[in-house]
Amino acid sequence: MSGKLIDGIAIGKEIREEIKARVSDLKAGGCTPGLAVILVGDNQASRTYVTNKEKSSKEVGMKSELIELPVSVSEEELLGHVTRLNNDQSIHGILVQLPLPTHINENHVISAIDPSKDVDGFHPVNVGKMIIGQKTFLSCTPYGIIKLLERTNTEISGKHAVIVGRSNIVGKPMGQLLLQRDATVTYCHSKTKDLAEFTKQADILIVAIGKTKFVSEEHIKKGAVVIDVGMNRDENGKLCGDVDFDKAREKASAITPVPGGVGPMTITMLLKNTLHSAEEAFKKETCTKQ
Numbered sequence: 358m359s360g361k362l363i364d365g366i367a368i369g370k371e372i373r374e375e376i377k378a379r380v381s382d383l384k385a386g387g388c389t390p391g392l393a394v395i396l397v398g399d400n401q402a403s404r405t406y407v408t409n410k411e412k413s414s415k416e417v418g419m420k421s422e423l424i425e426l427p428v429s430v431s432e433e434e435l436l437g438h439v440t441r442l443n444n445d446q447s448i449h450g451i452l453v454q455l456p457l458p459t460h461i462n463e464n465h466v467i468s469a470i471d472p473s474k475d476v477d478g479f480h481p482v483n484v485g486k487m488i489i490g491q492k493t494f495l496s497c498t499p500y501g502i503i504k505l506l507e508r509t510n511t512e513i514s515g516k517h518a519v520i521v522g523r524s525n526i527v528g529k530p531m532g533q534l535l536l537q538r539d540a541t542v543t544y545c546h547s548k549t550k551d552l553a554e555f556t557k558q559a560d561i562l563i564v565a566i567g568k569t570k571f572v573s574e575e576h577i578k579k580g581a582v583v584i585d586v587g588m589n590r591d592e593n594g595k596l597c598g599d600v601d602f603d604k605a606r607e608k609a610s611a612i613t614p615v616p617g618g619v620g621p622m623t624i625t626m627l628l629k630n631t632l633h634s635a636e637e638a639f640k641k642e643t644c645t646k647q
């Protein structure tokens with residue numbers, strides 16, 4: 358058996374076409390959606406993502422502003438930029454690229470973002486709304502994975518979803534979104550004993566740990582749907598996931614590649630959230646004429 362490839366590039370492109378059409382409608386009404394990305398320091402991986410975000414936002418007709426700050430920037434100065442962007446009516450989405458340098462408190466920064474512009478869905482108010490099922494911005498990576506599952510007609514209700522990884526930005530919100538869709542959810546993490554014992558029960562296996570090719574055939578039940586969130590470099594500098602793709606594919610019914618799986622969906626959902634934010638501003642007549 359060789360599992361079906363879940364094509365995040367193609368699915369992402371389809372969704373971005375829909376976004377592009379709605380951006381065009383908004384612009385016709387005098388409102389251009391604007392996304393601001395704050396990048397602190399010069400992390401190689403971060404730079405790639407930020408470049409992809411800029412490219413994709415231009416592609417769909419959004420304005421994008423990149424604020425690059427030196428690694429030595431103070432928390433106060435960073436907060437000053439957040440406040441300025443909160444008050445800028447041409448900006449509908451604010452994303453502070455994580456992780457931040459250790460002298461800056463990430464919680465302070467995330468909490469300073471206006472929740473109505475928090476297109477990452479990381480603000481505590483938005484995390485809370487997400488968990489109780491109120492309408493809010495959903496974290497882009499988990500939201501993108503839900504779209505991948507939906508668009509490949511993967512049934513979620515009643516299925517056992519096992520999430521490996523419990524970070525605030527991927528694992529935790531992922532489990533909540535699947536729970537909302539009536540999956541039975543198990544979280545695994547670095548203290549889980551006998552990981553394979555759990556992952557082998559998964560109908561849907563989501564891996565977000567940041568360890569090159571860590572999950573392989575012995576972790577996977579025949580016919581499972583495998584979603585690989587990992588973004589790692591192997592010994593040759595080649596981009597690869599947390600799952601040993603070739604071996605896992607033999608057992609999976611469907612699987613995401615890296616690159617070309619979850620990554621493009623993360624960016625697409627960021628644009629979708631920014632579009633929604635701009636549409637809200639337009640309705641309230643606070644989207645400035647461009």
Ligand SMILES: NC(=O)C1=CN([C@@H]2O[C@H](COP(=O)(O)OP(=O)(O)OC[C@H]3O[C@@H](n4cnc5c(N)ncnc54)[C@H](OP(=O)(O)O)[C@@H]3O)[C@@H](O)[C@H]2O)C=CC1
Nearest residue numbers: 522523524527546547548565566567586587588619620623
């Ligand atoms: N494609 C995309 O759009 C995105 C990709 N990523 C990538 O996804 C990966 C995970 O990112 P992120 O969630 O931010 O990572 P974090 O480093 O914040 O979290 C890693 C999680 O994995 C768990 N973990 C680590 N080692 C093991 C292990 N051996 N067995 C079981 N669990 C383990 C940790 O457990 P514990 O909590 O116990 O420490 C932790 O919960 C990275 O490769 C990152 O680059 C991230 C965001 C978006």
Ligand SMILES: Nc1nc(=O)c2c([nH]1)NC[C@@H]1CN(c3ccc(C(=O)N[C@@H](CCC(=O)O)C(=O)O)cc3)C=[N+]21
Nearest residue numbers: 405406409453454455456477588616617618620621623
């Ligand atoms: N506040 C914040 N929000 C984030 O959403 C966030 C973050 N911080 N910090 C880092 C992680 C990582 N992340 C990715 C986004 C796109 C790709 C992506 O485009 N990947 C492509 C290729 C990338 C490449 O070629 O290097 C792919 O998988 O096909 C990957 C990873 C968002 N993150």
Ligand SMILES: [Mg+2]
Nearest residue numbers: 455456457524
């Ligand atoms: Mg971290």
